[in-house]
Amino acid sequence: MELFRPWKQDETIALAISGGMDSMVLYHVLRTTQAYASGQLILLHVNHGQRTASIEEAEYIMKMAQQYGHICEMTTLDIPSDAFSQERAREARYQFFDTMMKRHGATILLTAHHLDDQYETILHSLLSGRHLPGAMGIPAERDMETYRVVRPLIGVSREDIAAYARHHGIVYFEDETNSRTDYTRNYIRHRLMPPIKESVNLQESHLIRLRDDMADIDEILKAKAEAFLEGRSKTLPRHAFNAEKHIIRLYIMQTWLKAGGVELRRRYIEEIMAVIASDTANASFEAGKARIVISYDHITRKQGKDENVGILRIERDGSYAFNGYRITTRLAADQYPLTVRTKKAGDRMKIPGTGTKKLSRIFIDGKIPREEREKLPVILDSDHQIIALGEIYNIMGNKEKNSRLLIEKEFTDEPEK
Numbered sequence: 001m002e003l004f005r006p007w008k009q010d011e012t013i014a015l016a017i018s019g020g021m022d023s024m025v026l027y028h029v030l031r032t033t034q035a036y037a038s039g040q041l042i043l044l045h046v047n048h049g050q051r052t053a054s055i056e057e058a059e060y061i062m063k064m065a066q067q068y069g070h071i072c073e074m075t076t077l078d079i080p081s082d083a084f085s086q087e088r089a090r091e092a093r094y095q096f097f098d099t100m101m102k103r104h105g106a107t108i109l110l111t112a113h114h115l116d117d118q119y120e121t122i123l124h125s126l127l128s129g130r131h132l133p134g135a136m137g138i139p140a141e142r143d144m145e146t147y148r149v150v151r152p153l154i155g156v157s158r159e160d161i162a163a164y165a166r167h168h169g170i171v172y173f174e175d176e177t178n179s180r181t182d183y184t185r186n187y188i189r190h191r192l193m194p195p196i197k198e199s200v201n202l203q204e205s206h207l208i209r210l211r212d213d214m215a216d217i218d219e220i221l222k223a224k225a226e227a228f229l230e231g232r233s234k235t236l237p238r239h240a241f242n243a244e245k246h247i248i249r250l251y252i253m254q255t256w257l258k259a260g261g262v263e264l265r266r267r268y269i270e271e272i273m274a275v276i277a278s279d280t281a282n283a284s285f286e287a288g289k290a291r292i293v294i295s296y297d298h299i300t301r302k303q304g305k306d307e308n309v310g311i312l313r314i315e316r317d318g319s320y321a322f323n324g325y326r327i328t329t330r331l332a333a334d335q336y337p338l339t340v341r342t343k344k345a346g347d348r349m350k351i352p353g354t355g356t357k358k359l360s361r362i363f364i365d366g367k368i369p370r371e372e373r374e375k376l377p378v379i380l381d382s383d384h385q386i387i388a389l390g391e392i393y394n395i396m397g398n399k400e401k402n403s404r405l406l407i408e409k410e411f412t413d414e415p416e417k
Contacts, residue, residue: 001029001164003152004140007108014042014106016097019057022112023159024172026153030110031068035152042104046093047076050084050177050292058172073100074198077159101147113138113151116158122207125415128184129266135218137211226249234260236299242277249273260301262288275313282341283313286321292344312340312377323375325390328406338405343373349386351393359389366392377407390404 007013013036017023027043030036043065043215049214058074065072075096079088081298097109121138125131142149153161165172198203228244229236229252236256241249253269264287272292275283276299285292293300296309312322315337320327329338347359363373379388388394388407396405 001025001153001156003029003035004154005035005152006141006150007148011036011108012040012042012104012106013108013110014044014097014101014104015110016093016112017043017045017061018112019045019061019173020112020175020178021165021170021172022114022153022158022161024170025165026110026112028168028170029152029164031070040104040106042100042106043070043072044100044109045072045074046096047095048084048089049079050081051175053173060171060173071104073103076352086185092215098144098146099145109144109147109149110333110370111149111151112153113371114153114156114158114161116189116193118154118211119204119207120185120193122211123188123192124185126210127188131214132217133221133266135211136214137208167267172213174212194219221248222255224248225255228252229256229259229345234301238276238294238297238299240304241299246273256301257287257290257292260303261289262290262301264288271315279310280313284311284322291321311342314338314340322377324409325377325381326406326408327377330404335382337382339384340377342375347378347386349389349393350395352395359386362389362392368392378404379407 013030015023015027015030017027030041043061045058045061047058058076062072077089077092079092085376100106101109103339110398118138122136127138138151140151140154156269164170177183178186179190181190187387193204196204219405225248228240228248236252241252244252250266250269252274254264257264257269268285268287272285272287275285276294280294281296283294287301289303292304293302293311312320312327314320314327314329316333317330318328320340323342327340333339343359348356349359349362350356358376362368368376376390376392377388377391378386381387388405391407391409394405394407
């Protein structure tokens with residue numbers, strides 16, 4: 001079996017070994033061909049703690065490592081079943097890998113991803129709408145902070161790996177959850193890939209060509225985005241931005257946000273772009289440690305929490321930051337959008353049981369400091385009527401009644417000076 005092998009003879013190699021067929025075959029190939037040469041081979045095993053059989057599997061891997069004189073490091077993840085997710089497990093695995101790689105001075109981490117994993121990943125990217133921006137598929141190697149992740153089997157099919165396992169009588173363990181189709185990746189593996197492979201008119205190898213074509217497109221779009229952003233930093237011209245094609249706007253927005261240390265999911269970027277393209281004059285979006293403020297013909301990226309936001313548009317249930325306040329909404333769909341802004345001269349608010357009252361009088365009666373008045377959230381409903389004023393008045397309810405509209409002042413835990 002031919003491996004992708006970009007490491008040097010004297011490098012210390014670690015293998016992420018699950019006990020499944022792919023990683024056990026890779027271990028056998030490495031061990032019998034001495035592919036790690038004069039360097040060390042360290043086995044890293046993660047027990048996800050979700051199956052009772054995994055304890056026996058871990059014991060087998062440890063005995064196997066001892067038999068062949070290899071170091072084996074293990075950990076069991078402490079994630080409750082009701083909170084378990086593939087993303088959370090992956091994050092925990094790599095925290096363990098990072099620690100072990102540093103402990104042993106290893107520079108290469110091998111994983112057993114293969115060609116069929118590549119096909120499934122490309123299909124998953126396409127069908128879940130994650131194919132752009134960014135590269136598709138699984139890279140053959142990837143740089144981490146202190147080591148490289150390498151996939152030696154990335155050009156080998158699952159069929160060839162299974163044939164190798166049968167020929168050499170390799171012991172491996174089947175995770176019964178791999179046969180379930182409620183996981184998206186498993187659904188693609190068991191429901192989509194078999195008919196593709198069986199069809200005489202379809203060739204899964206074209207998925208690799210698609211990945212390569214999309215990589216070229218990705219580079220072209222990145223260059224166009226960088227050209228648009230040249231000489232522009234925190235503020236973009238709205239009209240010029242909207243004049244670009246949709247896919248170029250997506251790359252511009254992603255590149256611009258990344259320059260400010262912000263990375264958002266494509267779905268959220270699309271929401272921001274939809275408002276930019278609309279006739280909404282003013283809006284604001286929370287974006288990690290920054291805010292995206294849309295004001296007439298400008299789009300501005302504001303960093304940090306100290307810059308006051310003039311206006312925020314809320315389109316759906318969620319939690320939003322506004323000038324040091326946290327606004328949480330749980331409303332019926334027809335009650336949106338809400339507009340959150342700061343006070344304006346002449347603002348009046350209808351107070352149940354009292355009548356209407358000027359905000360300026362409310363501030364005076366409540367002895368609200370002048371600097372606080374400038375950032376206090378004034379919330380208007382879809383009919384542009386004021387329904388809440390900071391923590392002072394809230395027509396829609398209060399904390400004790402589990403309000404559908406909750407406004408809270410955010411406090412920091414900074415030590416006293």
